[in-house]
Amino acid sequence: MSVNPPQSRRNSAIKLDPIGKVDSGFQRTFSSGQSKPDVAVAVTVHGVAPLGRSNTVLPRSNAGINDPSPEWVAAKHNATLPPPLETTEQGSEPMDTSAYNPRQSPASGKKKTKGRRARTRRAVRPFLTVQMSRAKSGAEVLRISLEELGWRWREVCGARKNPCDLYWHSASFYDTDGVYSGMVNKYPGLLELVRKAQLSKLLHQMQQLFPDEYNFYPRTWLLPEQYHHFCADVASLQQQNPRAKPVFIVKPDEGSQGDGIYLITNPHHMGTVGLVRRAVVQEYIPKPLLLERTKFDLRVYVLLTSISPLRIYICREGMARFCTVKYQPPTNRNLHQVFMHLTNYSLNKKSETFIHTDSTDRGSKRTMTSTFTALLARGHNTIALWEDIQAVVVKTITAMLPDLLVEFEAELPARKPSPSCFQILGFDILVTEDLKPILLEVNANPSLRLDYEKEVAPGVVESHPSPVDEEIKIMLIKDTLRLLKPGRVGRETRPRLAKHDKRAPRPETPTSDNPASEEDNDDDDEDGGGGAKEEEGERDDSCLEEIWPRKFGECYSHLRVMEHVAGLFNRFLGVKGAHRMGATGFRMFSRKCKLCTNGITMAGIDIMYIDITRRWNLDNAEGVSAGMCFGAFLEAFFALAQRKFRGSSLLDKVSALVEICQCNLSGLGAWPAQPRPHQRRLRRPEMVKRRVGRWPATDED
Ligand code: ADP
Numbered sequence: 243m244s245v246n247p248p249q250s251r252r253n254s255a256i257k258l259d260p261i262g263k264v265d266s267g268f269q270r271t272f273s274s275g276q277s278k279p280d281v282a283v284a285v286t287v288h289g290v291a292p293l294g295r296s297n298t299v300l301p302r303s304n305a306g307i308n309d310p311s312p313e314w315v316a317a318k319h320n321a322t323l324p325p326p327l328e329t330t331e332q333g334s335e336p337m338d339t340s341a342y343n344p345r346q347s348p349a350s351g352k353k354k355t356k357g358r359r360a361r362t363r364r365a366v367r368p369f370l371t372v373q374m375s376r377a378k379s380g381a382e383v384l385r386i387s388l389e390e391l392g393w394r395w396r397e398v399c400g401a402r403k404n405p406c407d408l409y410w411h412s413a414s415f416y417d418t419d420g421v422y423s424g425m426v427n428k429y430p431g432l433l434e435l436v437r438k439a440q441l442s443k444l445l446h447q448m449q450q451l452f453p454d455e456y457n458f459y460p461r462t463w464l465l466p467e468q469y470h471h472f473c474a475d476v477a478s479l480q481q482q483n484p485r486a487k488p489v490f491i492v493k494p495d496e497g498s499q500g501d502g503i504y505l506i507t508n509p510h511h512m513g514t515v516g517l518v519r520r521a522v523v524q525e526y527i528p529k530p531l532l533l534e535r536t537k538f539d540l541r542v543y544v545l546l547t548s549i550s551p552l553r554i555y556i557c558r559e560g561m562a563r564f565c566t567v568k569y570q571p572p573t574n575r576n577l578h579q580v581f582m583h584l585t586n587y588s589l590n591k592k593s594e595t596f597i598h599t600d601s602t603d604r605g606s607k608r609t610m611t612s613t614f615t616a617l618l619a620r621g622h623n624t625i626a627l628w629e630d631i632q633a634v635v636v637k638t639i640t641a642m643l644p645d646l647l648v649e650f651e652a653e654l655p656a657r658k659p660s661p662s663c664f665q666i667l668g669f670d671i672l673v674t675e676d677l678k679p680i681l682l683e684v685n686a687n688p689s690l691r692l693d694y695e696k697e698v699a700p701g702v703v704e705s706h707p708s709p710v711d712e713e714i715k716i717m718l719i720k721d722t723l724r725l726l727k728p729g730r731v732g733r734e735t736r737p738r739l740a741k742h743d744k745r746a747p748r749p750e751t752p753t754s755d756n757p758a759s760e761e762d763n764d765d766d767d768e769d770g771g772g773g774a775k776e777e778e779g780e781r782d783d784s785c786l787e788e789i790w791p792r793k794f795g796e797c798y799s800h801l802r803v804m805e806h807v808a809g810l811f812n813r814f815l816g817v818k819g820a821h822r823m824g825a826t827g828f829r830m831f832s833r834k835c836k837l838c839t840n841g842i843t844m845a846g847i848d849i850m851y852i853d854i855t856r857r858w859n860l861d862n863a864e865g866v867s868a869g870m871c872f873g874a875f876l877e878a879f880f881a882l883a884q885r886k887f888r889g890s891s892l893l894d895k896v897s898a899l900v901e902i903c904q905c906n907l908s909g910l911g912a913w914p915a916q917p918r919p920h921q922r923r924l925r926r927p928e929m930v931k932r933r934v935g936r937w938p939a940t941d942e943d
Contacts, residue, residue, distance in 0.1 A: 370395040370729040371406035371424075378412035380690040387719040407729035413687060415653070415663065422659040425728045428686075429549070429663045431649030435642050436667075436684040438522045439464050439495045445681075447876070448641045451893045452801060456641070458634045459681050460525040465492075466517050473509045489528060489572045495520035498685075500586035505577040526583075528571050529675040533616055537569040538562050539585040539682065540610055542669040543718050544635050545786055547726060549646055554639055554790040555725070556632055559714050560610035566593035585672075591694065598694065600709050607710050622677060631679045635669055636794045638681060640801045644808035648872045651812045652821045664726055666718065690715050721784045803893070804876070806900045810835075811875045813907075822869025825851050828878070835903040840886050854878050 372388070372395055374381045388395045398406045407424045411417035415430040434440060442462040449456040463472040479488060487507060494502040502519075505526060506512060512523070530537045543557035567582040576582060581593045590596050590606055599605035603612030614624040654660035668688025672680045692712050693705045787793070814831040815823050823831075825848065832838060832847045851870060858874035870878070883895035886902075 376417040377410040430653035433686040465521040489526040499588035531673040538564040540671045555786040562613035566595040644804040
């Protein structure tokens with residue numbers, strides 16, 4: 243089996259590394275993009291070779307965690323050592339790069355000694371069709387990844403007339419109109435959900451229910467609507483502790499890359515950003531973990547492959563972005579120093595002290611694993627940190643999921659032709675001095691650029707390859723493609739949301755509904771059991787680790803109460819594909835769930851609908867539109883739970899109301915009037931399933 247050197251889409255000649263440090267054995271040719279001046283730059287590329295081309299199985303830590311520990315890094319770098327150019331370690335058969343076959347992982351080291359039939363089939367397998375005209379800067383990494391995988395692929399344009407297997411968008415699901423099949427790399431509505439204000443709302447909602455679990459997000463106020471609330475909270479804080487000097491960070495809602503961000507110590511110092519534009523103001527974390535006396539944050543890549551059932555992967559490699567001025571705790575004198583307080587690459591690259599380097603463990607942008615290695619050397623427990631980061635990811639997605647389910651069902655109603663979706667997310671994590679991960683934000687479109695631009699003279703910008711970006715992003719995209727197998731997974735594999743909506747408990751074990759969980763049952767190669775083994779081998783050295791359901795599915799299933807509420811909302815929406823519930827739908831919900839008890843009347847239900855809907859529609863930045871959105875429905879649901887039950891926690895009340903609804907809808911009759919502690923009931927969805935038995939097939943049952 244031979245390994246093709248990665249083909250760069252850039253044209254300029256390669257120069258060897260001046261210091262002759264080529265330790266992965268792979269040299270990549272680089273030049274600038276077409277519109278930019280050509281620059282030949284010497285690079286050392288660590289580990290850009292596909293992991294799947296090695297037989298090395300990565301070790302797991304003692305704790306059973308696939309963490310970015312030094313062992314994982316070491317194994318990864320060994321794994322990336324390419325085999326000799328023309329032969330494999332096992333034999334001398336040249337690698338067949340012409341056949342698109344993501345399952346045929348060379349990682350297994352299995353020789354392709356299949357029968358004639360299998361070879362013939364592979365030869366006629368159609369090209370993977372990819373639409374990347376909307377991919378912008380992501381197109382390059384996608385092309386390189388497809389080439390390095392050795393898949394047969396072809397670029398196509400348009401959508402309606404030329405349906406294709408994979409749509410790669412740069413911004414949102416809607417980048418291409420009329421997509422009815424294949425796979426799209428975005429979920430409808432996810433972009434809006436991760437905006438700072440919206441994400442803060444969702445996490446706040448979960449904080450109300452699970453205060454101990456959702457303590458990884460700094461206290462946040464929405465501006466301008468919560469400005470007075472913010473002033474009052476700061477005043478009461480200072481009354482309690484007159485010596486406290488809290489610092490706050492103001493961020494525009496739709497801003498990114500550090501744009502428009504500033505620090506304040508006094509609410510009255512708020513500029514126009516918070517009072518005119520939508521923004522958030524947040525507690526500033528004054529004691530971040532420092533490395534070389536410098537503040538840094540982590541960009542953690544997360545892959546969402548399915549929302550029903552939920553399936554989440556985390557990338558074991560990520561990025562650490564360093565400030566370019568040594569850190570000092572915030573004071574009035576240094577508040578304005580963005581290079582000291584903000585870790586954004588887009589800001590710090592403008593600093594004179596920004597260090598661009600070919601090395602992945604030095605400079606202002608490093609790999610996450612090299613940063614973890616440095617932290618470990620300083621005595622920090624990086625295994626525990628990595629576990630905590632994964633928990634933050636799972637909890638954040640759990641908070642977003644109910645809205646995502648509603649949006650998905652509205653945009654891609656079940657039983658209509660529609661594509662399946664997946665999405666790569668970028669989680670920005672700050673680590674505190676005592677090694678606690680803090681979520682700063684979630685990026686729906688993390689940058690997939692492989693180069694960086696440098697102004698060499700006023701107005702003259704050169705593009706240079708960035709080894710750190712290449713190392714991480716190519717590996718991420720290749721393993722994502724390997725996992726998803728676009729073109730191999732048919733329309734029938736998209737999440738069947740409607741089915742799950744009617745059954746509160748969702749299957750948490752791999753099912754055939756989920757592309758990523760499939761074993762080799764759709765493989766027409768005659769591999770027999772070998773195919774499955776190859777799949778396992780691929781998983782072992784993939785940079786993607788499944789964290790839901792495999793790792794955390796059991797211990798965090800109790801956080802998923804709100805998904806049941808989303809299921810109820812979807813069920814009573816009335817018109818399929820609608821985003822908002824009408825008054826009739828809300829009445830129907832109350833009647834079928836038998837909520838008019840304990841002094842709640844149908845007239846009261848109508849008034850509640852009008853009140854809450856009107857308020858939400860006035861608050862809505864998009865303007866007034868008819869009907870009750872999911873956020874308003876949640877508020878109504880919480881209000882009903884509070885009115886029906888007294889004396890227990892909000893979580894217990896909401897859980898009890900969910901169960902009442904589910905029982906009444908399943909025809910099992912009324913539920914006890916008082917809730918019991920949440921943990922004993924909704925901790926595991928299976929328990930609800932056992933209680934309620936079979937769910938009716940339709941609303942009318
Ligand atoms: P943007 O989307 O503009 O990048 P972020 O929320 O990521 O906005 O904030 C930009 C930077 O500001 C972060 O990378 C981090 O360095 C710093 N930062 C943001 N929020 C906080 C906070 N609450 N405490 C300390 N630093 C913060």
